[in-house]
Amino acid sequence: MCQRTVFLAVLFVLLGALPALSTVGGPDLEVTSDSVTIQSGDQKLSAGLADGVLNLQTPDGTCRFIINITSPSGWAHPLPAASSPKIYKSKDMVTALITYPVPNDRKLSLRLSAYPGVPVVFVTSGVTGLFGASRDYYFWSWDWNMDSYLAPGKNGPERRTIGAKISRFGYNNWVFLPGESGGLAVLTNGMVGYTPGKTGQAFINALPRWRFLRPGETLDVGFGLAEVKNADDAAALAKLAHAKKISALERLYITKQAKIDYGKPAPDWLRSADMYNGWYRTWSDEMIKDWMTGFPLIVGAPPSKEIIAKAHDAGMKVIVYVNYMELQNSEIQMREKGRLYKLPNEATPADLLDLAKHPDWVCIDSGGKERRSIWGISQDIPGLYSTCFHQPDLRQAALTQVCNIMDLGADGIFFDNAASVHECYGPKFDKHTHLDPDKTNTDECEELEREVYQLVKSFGADKIVMQNSGILPSHWAYCDAQMWEGFRYNLGSGEPVDTWSEMQYAAEEHADAVKHGKVPVILSYFSSVPKNHRREAALYTYAYTRLYGFLMADWFDLTKNQEDWPLARAIYNVRLGKPLGEAVDIGDVIYREFENGIVALNPASNAVKVALPLPHDGRLSDVAYKRELTVSKSKLELEMFPESGRVLVWDGR
Numbered sequence: 001m002c003q004r005t006v007f008l009a010v011l012f013v014l015l016g017a018l019p020a021l022s023t024v025g026g027p028d029l030e031v032t033s034d035s036v037t038i039q040s041g042d043q044k045l046s047a048g049l050a051d052g053v054l055n056l057q058t059p060d061g062t063c064r065f066i067i068n069i070t071s072p073s074g075w076a077h078p079l080p081a082a083s084s085p086k087i088y089k090s091k092d093m094v095t096a097l098i099t100y101p102v103p104n105d106r107k108l109s110l111r112l113s114a115y116p117g118v119p120v121v122f123v124t125s126g127v128t129g130l131f132g133a134s135r136d137y138y139f140w141s142w143d144w145n146m147d148s149y150l151a152p153g154k155n156g157p158e159r160r161t162i163g164a165k166i167s168r169f170g171y172n173n174w175v176f177l178p179g180e181s182g183g184l185a186v187l188t189n190g191m192v193g194y195t196p197g198k199t200g201q202a203f204i205n206a207l208p209r210w211r212f213l214r215p216g217e218t219l220d221v222g223f224g225l226a227e228v229k230n231a232d233d234a235a236a237l238a239k240l241a242h243a244k245k246i247s248a249l250e251r252l253y254i255t256k257q258a259k260i261d262y263g264k265p266a267p268d269w270l271r272s273a274d275m276y277n278g279w280y281r282t283w284s285d286e287m288i289k290d291w292m293t294g295f296p297l298i299v300g301a302p303p304s305k306e307i308i309a310k311a312h313d314a315g316m317k318v319i320v321y322v323n324y325m326e327l328q329n330s331e332i333q334m335r336e337k338g339r340l341y342k343l344p345n346e347a348t349p350a351d352l353l354d355l356a357k358h359p360d361w362v363c364i365d366s367g368g369k370e371r372r373s374i375w376g377i378s379q380d381i382p383g384l385y386s387t388c389f390h391q392p393d394l395r396q397a398a399l400t401q402v403c404n405i406m407d408l409g410a411d412g413i414f415f416d417n418a419a420s421v422h423e424c425y426g427p428k429f430d431k432h433t434h435l436d437p438d439k440t441n442t443d444e445c446e447e448l449e450r451e452v453y454q455l456v457k458s459f460g461a462d463k464i465v466m467q468n469s470g471i472l473p474s475h476w477a478y479c480d481a482q483m484w485e486g487f488r489y490n491l492g493s494g495e496p497v498d499t500w501s502e503m504q505y506a507a508e509e510h511a512d513a514v515k516h517g518k519v520p521v522i523l524s525y526f527s528s529v530p531k532n533h534r535r536e537a538a539l540y541t542y543a544y545t546r547l548y549g550f551l552m553a554d555w556f557d558l559t560k561n562q563e564d565w566p567l568a569r570a571i572y573n574v575r576l577g578k579p580l581g582e583a584v585d586i587g588d589v590i591y592r593e594f595e596n597g598i599v600a601l602n603p604a605s606n607a608v609k610v611a612l613p614l615p616h617d618g619r620l621s622d623v624a625y626k627r628e629l630t631v632s633k634s635k636l637e638l639e640m641f642p643e644s645g646r647v648l649v650w651d652g653r
Contacts, residue, residue: 026116029087029094036085036096038112041119043226047112049085052078052100054123054140058227060179069102069127069138070210072374076103092116104130105366105423109218113248118241120187120224122248129213131442132374132386132422133325135470136219137210144184144202146194150176150231157231168193171207171501173249174238176231185234187241188223189251191501207251208502212419212470215440222248253509260473265517266480267462269317273297274546274575276521278414278555280321283307288314291556294573297411299466299553305408317411319466324398324448325417326373326384329355329362333383341381352397360432361387361394363422363441368429371422388424389444390434395451402452406459413456418467418475418482421445446475453478466521471510476518481551487522488541494528496537500603500643507548514549521551527560534558535567535624536644542571543599543645547583547592570624574647586610589640597649602640612636623647 027040037046046055054065069076078100086097093115100108111124130136150157151172160169168191169175175192177184186192188204195201206221213219224241228234241249265271278299279287292298293314301308301318311318330351333340355361363371363386376384387394402413420442426432436444453465464480471482484506488498510520522545529537538558545552558568577595584591589610591600597620602608614636620629629636629648640646 027094027114029089029096029112029114031085031087031096036098036112038094038096038114038121040114040121041226043114043119043121045112045121045123045225047096047098047110049081049098051080052098052108052110056121056225056227058179058184060181060227063142063144063184065140065142067108067125067138067140069106069108070134070136071104071130072134073103078102078108082107102127106130111248113246115244115246118237118244118246120185120226120237120241122222122224122246124220124222124248126218126220128218129215129420131213131215131420133212133417133419134374135210136213138219139203139205140221140223141195141201141203143199144177144179144194145200146178146202148178149192149194150178150234152235157235162194162196164196166193166195168205168499168501170499171504173242174234176228176234177202179227182227182229183231183234185226185228185237186223187226187234187238187249188221189249190221190223191499208505209499212472214420214472214474215423215442220252222250224248251505258474260512261477262513262516262518263477266519267464269296269462270464270480270519271517272578273519273551274577275542275553275572276551277553277572278523280555285310291559291568291572292316299414301410303405303408303410308409312409319412319414319464320405320408320410321414321416322398322401322405323416324353324387324389324394325421325445326375327353327355327361327387328381329359329383329385331356331383333381336382341376341384352401353394355383355385355387358391358394360426361391362431363388363424364426364429364431365422366425368425368431371424386422388426388432388434389421389441389448390424390426390436390439391432392435395444395448398448399451399455402455406456406463411462412464412466412480413452414466414468415449415452415479416468418445418449418469418479419472446478449475450478471506471520473509473513476513476516479518481519481521483521483523485523487524488544489524489526489529489537491525492528494530494533496643503544503603507544510550511548519551520549521553523553523555525557526554527557527564531563534564536641538567538571539624539647540601540643540645542574543601543647546576546579546594546599546647547590547601549579567624571647574623574649576647576649586612589638597647598636600638600640600646600648602642602644605642607640607642609637609639612638619651620648621651623649 030037035046035048044057056063082099082101088095095113098110102108106128109126113122127138148159148161150159174187190207191205193203204223206219211219273296276297277295280300295316298316298318300321303320365371371386373384373386424441427434456463456465466481467479468483471484488496490497524541526534526538542552558564576597580593588604588608589602614631614634617631
């Protein structure tokens with residue numbers, strides 16, 4: 001250890017930032033005025049204190065790892081470190097912790113670690129939330145040219161070709177990226193991917209790739225780096241690192257890190273549903289008759305006693321849309337646009353929540369300005385502003401609106417934008433007061449959500465609250481269902497936006513919620529998917545939701561094109577009944593049995609043939625394929641396309 005490192009270590013002890021040290025050989029750590037460098041064996045990694053850039057020194061040169069963090073104005077990068085690094089050394093490890101400010105009131109925590117006997121340098125990064133109904137996302141990237149990579153296979157390392165499009169390799173204990181001399185082993189609890197081009201770029205995402213975060217929560221990803229000769233060496237390093245249970249590689253689940261209060265189960269009618277849907281446009285007798293009838297639940301009913309009654313006569317339950325994260329100032333909107341912005345089937349009276357009458361309800365940003373709604377900016381709605389939930393009369397007005405809705409006979413409410421919200425700095429600039437300054441704006445928003453849940457349930461235990469929250473485990477105590485919007489397929493994107501690894505992660509993370517009687521729901525959009533793949537996309541998504549106790553909706557997106565009507569009717573009419581067991585794996589295929597049928601999923605990138613053991617012989621209708629399959633000797637021989645789903649219904653049921 002050089003004299004400068006010893007001097008800085010002693011200095012940190014004197015400053016109270018460093019406990020007493022004991023070093024026993026092995027990895028080393030050095031701090032200078034502009035960087036922190038950690039070394040383990042031949043692996044040497046430096047982190048710049050000015051920008052958070054990581055430099056890995058290899059015989060092929062230096063790899064620069066740059067973190068790219070999403071923000072409203074584009075990609076953001078760390079600002080200079082907020083304080084001196086904190087250094088820890090013991091016989092078991094050496095670690096440096098560095099904290100960087102990030103634009104938009106966030107921060108990056110960066111931990112560099114190394115362990116005796118493990119010639120790998122480890123990094124754990126965490127970015128705190130952006131807030132304001134935006135999912136946080138970031139990735140590490142570095143220049144690397146390759147046309148294939150190696151990852152764990154059934155019989156050892158397996159080479160996989162990289163295509164012309166951006167690709168994510170899924171969750172693997174390790175990947176080996178070939179270089180000019182040997183290659184790079186990447187061990188991670190996230191996902192490695194690659195962007196081809198003249199100068200290719202490898203990258204690392206967290207798993208899940210993005211998440212809605214509460215104040216103080218972080219989106220974390222850990223990874224280890226080492227230059228090795230081949231994939232076998234990468235596999236050996238991964239085995240060694242996992243045997244030592246190194247924290248940077250542990251898979252993280254919020255539900256396992258905190259004790260979740262799941263509250264009371266959702267009503268039986270919702271838990272036993274096969275699917276739900278939503279409609280924000282004009283409700284008509286024709287729409288109710290032609291498409292809605294038969295659905296257990298429709299989201300977005302207008303606050304109309306007459307229409308709610310018609311929906312009930314058609315045998316469906318309906319819930320009404322509310323949104324309090326952003327509200328409209330009618331005077332500004334009329335002045336700028338000449339007409340008011342109307343939220344989807346907005347609950348009236350609108351003036352109950354008009355910011356023109358309540359300027360103190362507007363959220364104030366860290367610069368003292370009234371915070372415009374991100375949605376309002378993107379859609380050119382000048383009168384839309386973010387709100388401050390510290391204001392008691394705002395929360396009371398919201399409860400009055402919900403009470404009015406329930407008095408109309410609605411079966412509940414759909415609480416849009418129920419994730420974390422922007423912080424409000426009103427008192428700092430004498431704009432308004434906060435009764436409890438120790439609470440965040442998100443804390444106060446969640447208090448309103450609790451009050452809304454209690455109010456809705458006072459109208460009957462069978463009434464529900466569904467939140468559009470991205471599915472936050474901490475919210476289950478005060479809602480019956482939570483939505484993940486844009487799951488698998490999003491508006492305007494014909495390609496899947498969620499990898500199988502992310503879908504597996506979501507199923508595992510929310511399994512306890514399902515067991516406690518809660519209902520995770522997803523909203524997918526299929527109209528942008530290429531016509532020749534639309535059927536497989538819809539069946540894949542539906543099969544996934546039923547495998548794991550979720551519900552699917554598409555907001556009647558499949559009805560946009562008349563050519564998709566047969567597909568829409570086939571999927572909308574499926575009624576599988578109660579599950580007869582849990583999801584079962586057979587090779588690459590996952591399937592689950594229900595009272596009236598079966599769902600099967602092939603998430604693999606190759607076609608498969610599988611024999612499913614079933615309880616009896618008979619014939620099954622292959623939904624959306626217009627054919628029947630025969631079960632013989634209690635086995636179903638099934639061929640499945642790559643990344644495809646199947647929905648099979650017993651004839652006569």
